[in-house]
Each structure stands twice: as structure tokens, then as C-alpha cells.
Amino acid sequence: MTGSFKKIDYSLRPAKHAERRMMCDIFRRLKPFGPVEDYVYVGFGSVWFADFSLFHRALGIRDMLSIEQKESAKDRIEENKPFRIQVDYRKSKDVLPGLDWAKKQFFWLDYDDPLSPDILLDIQTVSRRASSGTVLAASVQCSQAVQVAEAKQDEAPGSPSALARFVDLFGRDRVKADTDEIALYGWPFGALSRTIILSEIEAALAARNSAGTGASMLFHKICEIEYADDARMTTIVGIFYSADDSARLDACNFKSLDFLQGTSETIRITVPKLTAREFKRLESQVPLRPGEELSLGTVPVSEGRHFAALYRYLPNFAVLEG
Amino acid sequence: MSEAQNEPQINVQPTKAFFVDMLTRDIALEQAVLDLVDNSIDAAKAMKANGSHSLGDRRITIEFGKDRFRILDNCGGFDRKTAASYAFRFGRPPGMPRTPHSIGQFGVGMKRALFKFGNRFSVRSATESETWAVEINVPDWEQKDEWSFPWGDFKEDENISTATPGTEIIAEALRPEVSARFSTQNFENAVVGLLQSKHRQFISEGVQISVNGKFVSASSLYMLVGDSFRPGSDQIIFQEQGKADVRVSIIVGVGQSSPREAGWYVVCNGRVILEADRRPVTGWGLIEEQSNKLTMPSYHNQFARFRGIVSFDSDDSALIPWTTTKTDIDQDSHIWQKTFGRMIEMMRPVIDFLNELNSDIEENTREESPLLDFVSKTNVVKTENLSPSASFTAPARASVVKGPKTVKIQYSKPVEHVNFLMEELSLTSAKAVGTKTFELIFDRMGGK
Numbered sequence A: 001m002t003g004s005f006k007k008i009d010y011s012l013r014p015a016k017h018a019e020r021r022m023m024c025d026i027f028r029r030l031k032p033f034g035p036v037e038d039y040v041y042v043g044f045g046s047v048w049f050a051d052f053s054l055f056h057r058a059l060g061i062r063d064m065l066s067i068e069q070k071e072s073a074k075d076r077i078e079e080n081k082p083f084r085i086q087v088d089y090r091k092s093k094d095v096l097p098g099l100d101w102a103k104k105q106f107f108w109l110d111y112d113d114p115l116s117p118d119i120l121l122d123i124q125t126v127s128r129r130a131s132s133g134t135v136l137a138a139s140v141q142c143s144q145a146v147q148v149a150e151a152k153q154d155e156a157p158g159s160p161s162a163l164a165r166f167v168d169l170f171g172r173d174r175v176k177a178d179t180d181e182i183a184l185y186g187w188p189f190g191a192l193s194r195t196i197i198l199s200e201i202e203a204a205l206a207a208r209n210s211a212g213t214g215a216s217m218l219f220h221k222i223c224e225i226e227y228a229d230d231a232r233m234t235t236i237v238g239i240f241y242s243a244d245d246s247a248r249l250d251a252c253n254f255k256s257l258d259f260l261q262g263t264s265e266t267i268r269i270t271v272p273k274l275t276a277r278e279f280k281r282l283e284s285q286v287p288l289r290p291g292e293e294l295s296l297g298t299v300p301v302s303e304g305r306h307f308a309a310l311y312r313y314l315p316n317f318a319v320l321e322g
Numbered sequence B: 001m002s003e004a005q006n007e008p009q010i011n012v013q014p015t016k017a018f019f020v021d022m023l024t025r026d027i028a029l030e031q032a033v034l035d036l037v038d039n040s041i042d043a044a045k046a047m048k049a050n051g052s053h054s055l056g057d058r059r060i061t062i063e064f065g066k067d068r069f070r071i072l073d074n075c076g077g078f079d080r081k082t083a084a085s086y087a088f089r090f091g092r093p094p095g096m097p098r099t100p101h102s103i104g105q106f107g108v109g110m111k112r113a114l115f116k117f118g119n120r121f122s123v124r125s126a127t128e129s130e131t132w133a134v135e136i137n138v139p140d141w142e143q144k145d146e147w148s149f150p151w152g153d154f155k156e157d158e159n160i161s162t163a164t165p166g167t168e169i170i171a172e173a174l175r176p177e178v179s180a181r182f183s184t185q186n187f188e189n190a191v192v193g194l195l196q197s198k199h200r201q202f203i204s205e206g207v208q209i210s211v212n213g214k215f216v217s218a219s220s221l222y223m224l225v226g227d228s229f230r231p232g233s234d235q236i237i238f239q240e241q242g243k244a245d246v247r248v249s250i251i252v253g254v255g256q257s258s259p260r261e262a263g264w265y266v267v268c269n270g271r272v273i274l275e276a277d278r279r280p281v282t283g284w285g286l287i288e289e290q291s292n293k294l295t296m297p298s299y300h301n302q303f304a305r306f307r308g309i310v311s312f313d314s315d316d317s318a319l320i321p322w323t324t325t326k327t328d329i330d331q332d333s334h335i336w337q338k339t340f341g342r343m344i345e346m347m348r349p350v351i352d353f354l355n356e357l358n359s360d361i362e363e364n365t366r367e368e369s370p371l372l373d374f375v376s377k378t379n380v381v382k383t384e385n386l387s388p389s390a391s392f393t394a395p396a397r398a399s400v401v402k403g404p405k406t407v408k409i410q411y412s413k414p415v416e417h418v419n420f421l422m423e424e425l426s427l428t429s430a431k432a433v434g435t436k437t438f439e440l441i442f443d444r445m446g447g448k
Helices: A014-028 A050-059 A071-080 A092-098 A117-129 A146-153 A162-170 A186-209 A243-252 A276-283 A301-313 B016-025 B029-050 B080-087 B109-117 B138-143 B176-182 B185-198 B200-204 B334-368 B370-376 B415-424 B430-444
Strands: A040-043 A063-067 A086-088 A105-110 A135-141 A217-228 A232-242 A266-269 B059-064 B069-073 B118-126 B131-137 B166-174 B208-211 B222-225 B232-238 B246-254 B263-268 B271-277 B306-313 B379-382
Touching: A014 A050, A014 A135, A014 A217, A014 A232, A014 A266, A014 A301, A040 A050, A050 A063, A050 A105, A063 A092, A092 A117, A105 A117, A117 A135, A117 A162, A117 A186, A135 A186, A135 A217, A146 A162, A186 A217, A186 A232, A186 B176, A186 B185, A217 A243, A232 A243, A276 A301, B016 B109, B016 B138, B029 B059, B029 B069, B029 B109, B029 B166, B029 B185, B080 B131, B109 B118, B109 B166, B118 B138, B131 B138, B166 B176, B185 B200, B185 B208, B185 B271, B200 B271, B222 B246, B232 B334, B246 B334, B306 B334, B334 B370, B415 B430
Parallel strands: A040 A063, A040 A105, A063 A086, A105 A135, A217 A266, B059 B208, B263 B306
Antiparallel strands: A135 A232, A217 A232, B059 B069, B069 B166, B118 B131, B118 B166, B222 B379, B232 B246, B246 B306, B263 B271
16 A cells, blocks of 8 residues: 555565465355355555456456555556556545445455554454455554664663553553563564454454344454565455354355465465476376375475465466577 | 322432443443452452451452453452441441551442443352352342342352352353453453553552453553652641541652653552543643643643652542542542642643753754753663652753754755665665765865
8 A cells, every 4th residue: 555566566476476366265255145246345456456357357356446545656557457446546544434335345455564553443444344244354564563663763771662662552452461572573573463453353343243233243264374575464364244144154164275274374375486397397296185295306395395285376487588 | 289299208219220320331341340359459458457468369360251250359258247238338338347548448349340240240258257149130139129139159169268268259141242342352451451550559569460361460650760860759648637647649750751651640549540641630731720821731742751650548548539430530629639739839840851851852853962862861760669859850951961062954855866865875764864965065065
């Protein structure tokens, strides 16, 4: 949302590519809640619209909204957008409340920034209104909390620590009392960000359900993803469902998703570094039958393992040389 | 003569349902949990007062979730007579023996919490010589005319018996909104955060409190203390014939810059009632009635270093100026009014100093401000460990000098131009570009 497209060509981010395909697999599983092509996809398309293109081509999603706060890039975005995607040039916190919440939606709020209270406000907005069957994926950058740099910059001794600043900003009901400063760096910060997002959803649903009218709205976490094409990123994906729709949720059978096999709930996308020839060699052997192992040849074991875990989601590379 | 006049009396008896509803509306759920902890703390204090039982051996275990709330303590329990005559009365009957220096004194905390949580509750208690239990289904109780609870069966277990005296309270059939909040992580975090600050004194004295299996540590307040830089403090004692003394201590000073911690803390018999308060109630944005002028500024982040602590202590907690919910001040109390006047007097020099500090930073920038440099180099001390001093002492701005006098320059330039220079000069911020270009041109022009 904040214009990372100026720095990186989205199509060259292999881990992001894999994540997008995972998202597509999740999307495909939503049939028990209704025809997938009737879902509305809401994302932050930037100028690349890679997620939009994939969901349109692979799943037939037509109703798509991209939220883009960088109005200065409007001409370029309008020039680049495919498939009649609707683009709203306002901030997500201004756009979200006005959506048609009666529809089933698939949200991928893919922020370029680390977790902030504004992001949590978006999460709340969605949690308060989402209809049963709506999916919420939220991605945040997690290299380190903004407060780490703030604390470093404020060199005055006795100035508040990064953690104190973080708790100050987010409030003590959002940050567990035993959180330590390490949790503001790297993957631990990713885990903390996801916990805070999940608790925010939980709290918003508690308020929503306390009205006591009708079936409770619940949230089922589908998976958590970590990857680093450049900056470290983490994503949490889950689905809102009414207590009446438990059977539908079971029917989605998210547990059997390919990328969730043999791992805990947190998936770390590590793109194997392989030559085109090695790719071909390994691809000829998959999917493996039970008990079978990859014949690696000269491929390093760790690269082989990463390949086996994620090959369905990896991009195909071709090198064109003149 | 109308028929009504034949009635013996006009009925003003409250209905139970109204009573329960009214009682439970004026307290936040987190505070209701704290109220129950207050009862346990009072029991622990009484135990300590009656013998050699140190607070360090007292445990309070709190558990809550979707279906149930439970608080268990080993703080000595209360006897059948107390249960029968006082503990469940709404309000404190005259003549009831008071726990000296208590924090649960209005006789509403436990009932209010129990009714607020759910439709069924049980209380079980054992002293060294007696045991008793009560179990109530609230909707059934509301249907009956009598304002009484029947005794239940006490079953002893490893938690509570005459050998391990204490009290256990369980609430079930939770109200839907309560159940929803009890099951969230954020609610648990909020309760832990409140206990850390509101019961900090008791926790640091050794009482062990756990919430859903995790022990709660105390949070501390810090103030800056150094040469020629000291918090101000004062003591006032209110003595009235035939009443217990009320001892008041006021400390004001400067802490680390933290907007969330800035403001007044009001502590009553060790229990924190207000934390980081920045309302007119504690003097912020106070308007002088006669001249209609502000005598005290409203809170602004330039006062993020302000810390003020006012503690009231008395053996008779009824004399202390707190409200029944223990979340605010009874502003009509004459003890509060007199204390408040002194608070304002003591607050003034700290506010003046922070204004000075702000001017110094504005004129010299954060990096170059001599006064900020001085403040930053001063040590922080836990407020509990402060030695008493008289009035707030801080250096005057003119007395702190660092380097030559500076002036701030500010200007705007097109982003692209600034970025160009940033790249060319290998700098990382616009501000650095401003400084560097000034230095370069200064050298170039032969400045020395």
C-alpha cells in the first residue's frame, strides 16, 4: 500500500509468488460456503495486480477491488490494471467500512509496513462486519518493530526502550506482560504481530457476539506464513464462520491443503536455489508416493527439502539470453 | 377515601432484579475482577496483622475463561459469623469490625462482581476453626422475597480446609457478554496489566497473584534524581477527634518521557486508584474561577515526563477519598480538597520546568539542547526508594550551558532535489542533508 512497487518488481518475488499460490489453494476450498466465483476479492493491488490476475484466471473471480492509497500513482495504475478491477484511491481504513458486507469476501490486506494501530483498526473493521465464509489474510512486514529504530535514534540515556514505546503505542491489553524486547526483532516479531492480530480479531468478535442475537461469529485460523524475498514478512490467514456453519467449515478441510502437510501451522517459505536443470530433474520425480524419497544427485539436501515442501507453489524460471 | 389509603404502608422495597441490574452497571468487568482481589488482599493483611503470617506466603489464584470464573486464596478465610452478618450484606452495616488499613471497605465489591459475572455462583471458605459454603442460582433467588442466602455444603479439598484456610469463589452460567470477554487474550492482558499497576505495592511486598496460570509481577514508577535535580515531596496528616488519622504523602517530579505514564497517580491504602491521570480532577487544565484563566495547562505531550504520586493511608478506609468502584476520587471529600490544593502548588514548578525544557529543545533542537542533555544524564530511581526531600529542585535553564549559542533553521525544498543531494552526499535523511550542506557552504565561504 505504501508504494513498495517503486522498489521491487512484484513478479520477481519468488516467495511472494508461492504465497499467492497458497492463497489461491485456500480460495479454492471455500466451495462449501458458496460458489467461489461469487466471492469479492479485496486486496492492495499496487501497479502489478499479480494476486488479482491469478485469482481471476485460476478461480474466475470477477468482483475485485483494489485499495490504493497512493493517489499520485493513479494514472499509472489505471493504465496497468487488467480485468476491469475496481480501484479505490483512499486509505483502507476509509474504504473498508463502506463495503457491501452482505457479500462473501476474500480479504488480503497485504501491508508493506510493520504492524501499527491503524492496521489493527482495519482488522477490527473487518471482524465486526464479516459475513460467514469471509476469509481474512493480513500480511505485515516483520524485520523489526518501528520502535526499535525510534529508540535507537533517541540516543538520550534514560529514554524509553523500544519495548516501552511499543507497549505505549499498542496498549497493555494488546501486549502480554511477559513480552520481552527480543520479540520486536525478526521472526519473533512476526510471531508477536500475528498474536496481536489474532487477539484483535478475538476481541472484536467477543464484542460482536456479546449482543447475543443469533449464532456467534467465530474465526478459524487456517495458517500462518513467513517469508523473506527482501524484508521479512508474515501473514496470518483465517476464515470467519457462524456457529451454524461449523459443518461447512469442516467440509472445507483446510488441514489437507498441500502446503500444510508435514509442517506445523507456521509455514516458512524458503525458495530453493536450483538451476533450471536441477528443477527439471526434481520435477520429474514429484509428487512422491508414500515412503519414496527424492533422488537428489548433486542437489544439496537442504535445497531438495525446500523443493519437496513447496514445489507446487514455486514459480517457473526461464532465462532468456540474446 | 381511596382504596390505596387503606394500604398499611407505601411499598418502597427494591426488587432484587432492579438491585442486581443497578449494582452491576457501574463497574467495568476488569475492575470487578480487581474488587475480588482486593478482598483477598484485605484478608491477607488481616492475617499479617493477627500474627506472623508474612504476605510472602499468600497466594491468589485467578482463572477465567468462556465457562467459568474462579478466584482462590490462602489468605485465612472468613468465619461463619462474618459470612452470616456482614460479608454478603449490601453495604457495610454499622458496628462491623473493620480490617485496619483495608482496601475493600464498601461492602459491595464481592456481590457486585458475582452478580456481574453470571447467574450462578458459589463461595467456599475455611478459617483455622470453621468452614462454610454458599451456592446461589441468581434467577431463582430473584424470584424469592427473602433477602437471604441459604447455607450450602462445605466440601474440603487440598485447596481449602481448616488446615489451609482460605476462600474460593466460583461464578458459572456466565452472562454472554462476560463469557465472550473472559475468553479473549486481550482481556487477560488487561487484567494482568491492571494488577501489575494497581496492586503493585502488595505484589512487591510478596503477595503472589497468578492469572490463568501465569504469575503477575509488579510494575514500578521511576523518577529522575541527581545533583541539583530532585523530586518534591510533602506530607500532610489529617487528625480529627475520635477518628483515625489520614496520612497523605505527595511526590512530584520528572520521569522518562512516556505519554502513557505521565500524570497523577492516586494511591489509597496501597491500592492504586488513578494512574497517569490527566483530567481536571487532578489539576490538568484547571481554570481559576475568578479570573477565568488557566492556572494549570491541559495535558500535552511536552508534559510526558510529569509524574505525581499522592498516597492516602488510614486505618479507617472510610475516611479515604475514593469512590465505591475504586476507580476515581470522591471530589467532595474535604481531605481530597485540601490535598488537591497542595498538589496543584507542588505541580506548578514541575510544569514550569517542563515548559523550560520544551523551549530549550525548540530553540536548540533535541541533539543540541543543554537542558535535555542534562535531564538525559540524570539517573532514574524507583519511586518507592526515594528519600524524602522538601521541594522540587531543578536547574534553571540559563545555568545549564553546552557549547555555543545556536539557532534553528527550517526550510522546504522539492523532494527530488533533497533526494539527489542525499544520494550524492551519501546521507540517509533530509535533516542530514540540511546540516551537511550548511557545513559545506560554510567551509567554502571561508567560515571559521
